[in-house]
Amino acid sequence: MTVTLFDQFLSPTLFKMPLIAIALVSPWLLHHVVTTRFSSERLLSVKKVSVSALTKHIFQPLGPLGHKWALMFVSLFMFLITLNVLGLLPYTFTPTTQLSLTFSLALPLWLATVLIGFRLDPTRALAHMLPQGTPPLLIPVLIIIETISVMIRPLALAVRLMANLTAGHLLIHLISTGVFLLTSMMPMTAILALALLGLLTLLEIAVAVIQAYVFVLLLSLYLLENV
Amino acid sequence: MLSRLVLLSASSLKGSGPIGAGVVQATRCLRTSSQSLAPVPPLPEEGGKVRHGIFPEEFFQLLYPKTGVTGPYMLGTGLLCYLLSKEIYIVNHETIYALTIGGIIVYCVKKFGPGFAEFADKIYEEQLAKAEAAKESSISILAKSIEAEKKEQWRVEGRGLLFDAKRNNVAMLLETNMRERLHMVTNEVKRRLDYQIALQNLHRRMQQEHMINWVEKSVVSSITPQQEKESIAKCIADLKALAKTSQAQAAA
DSSP states (O other), X not given: OOOOTTGGGSOOEETTXXXXXXXXXXXXXXXXXXXXOSSOOHHHHHHHHHHHHHHHHHHSSSOTTGGGGHHHHHHHHHHHHHHHHHTTSTTOOOGGGSHHHHHHHHHHHHHHHHHHHHHHOHHHHHHTTSXXXXXXXXXXXXXXXXXXXXXXXXXXXXXXXXHHHHHHHHHHHHHHHHHHHHHHHOHHHHHHHHHHHHHHHHHHHHHHHXXXXXXXXXXXXXXXXXX | OHHHHHHHHHHHHHHSTTTHHHHHHHGXXXXXXXXXXXXXXXXXXXXXXXXXXXXEHHHHHHHHHHHOSSHHHHHHHHHHHHHHHTTSSOOOHHHHHHHHHHHHHHHHHHHHHHHHHHHHHHHHHHHHHHHHXXXXXXXHHHHHHHHHHHHHHHHHHTHHHHHHHHHHHHHHHHHHHHHHHHHHHHHHHHHHHHHHHHHHHHHHHHHHHHHHHHHHHHHHHHOXXXXXXXXXXXXXXXXXXXXXHXXXXXXX
């Protein structure tokens, strides 16, 4: 069971059978089934409170048209945060390190926001290309720049999530390899590297939560522009 | 959590294929939870007891009769040594990372666990308090309305007394009014009679005075001057005589 640096990013297989479906679905087993009980146990009640707080926070600026996306965004957030945080355990596979997953989440959702904007109010959607108060000389340049920035959004969303998680995992593996190899040669350096590893792990936990939140927040902002 | 996986697969197995129904019947003796959903079975108050945070207490109880208290620990140590020596589990950089994140998780659970549990319990307490408050408020509203109803019934009993008092009041007012009127009538009649009396008295007095005046006038006019001189001379002689007698009396 030698683990190289790149094994963590391979899509899991068992005797050449792909296990990616199980990898994507099994985190849902950790979430409670919605009950009709009056009061639930501790984890579920805290989860209910935090999910409702998140929903209110994200959907307050959006109008009633945007509230239709509530289920979509909140379930997306729960999906991403579960995958990210579970991926921090050793020997686990994090599906969000695959660009295929993040891009296939980002592109349709971004495209949906753009199309909704053009469908509801094409003038206003096009007007986003030109911020208010630009000097007339800059208008052609700015139009091109703004169009490019809108077009690059799905790639940016996908790559942001993927790169953050991949970089984090890679760093963790590199530093823990360093600690492992240094314990025999230079123990003091190994202890320093271990301290660094501890801090990095804390950072990675934060990054895992924040990246999921940022993904959903940016999508809600794109929706706010266009709805 | 894993029981959910079991439930999902079991419910799909039940309907499938020729052995599905047979499996359902054959495994009936192995089922431990209640097989009906109503009344809803209560949630247990405490979670399952675990030792060292992960291992369920039932495992230790299972091994206790045969291997005593140290049995499970020996099993764990032996298993670990077996995995390591046979190189089924290889120590590599992931082990370092596993130790690191294991330490972080244990530290977080130990530090923030009680706070988290308190927060969750507070949420539950608030929910319960809200439901209790709703129940209490509706109970108190109903009790107040019962009190009000009883008071109304008591008031209805007193209605007869109220009417009697009112009747008495009215009778007294009528009586007073009648007496006032009688009084007034009496006064008026007396005034009129007094007027008549005064009128008669006036008449009599006027008649008297008139008669006296007439008599005086006729007497005065009947006195002749001769008579007047005679009466004056007589008066002077009487006075002289009187003066002489009084002088004599005074000298004596």
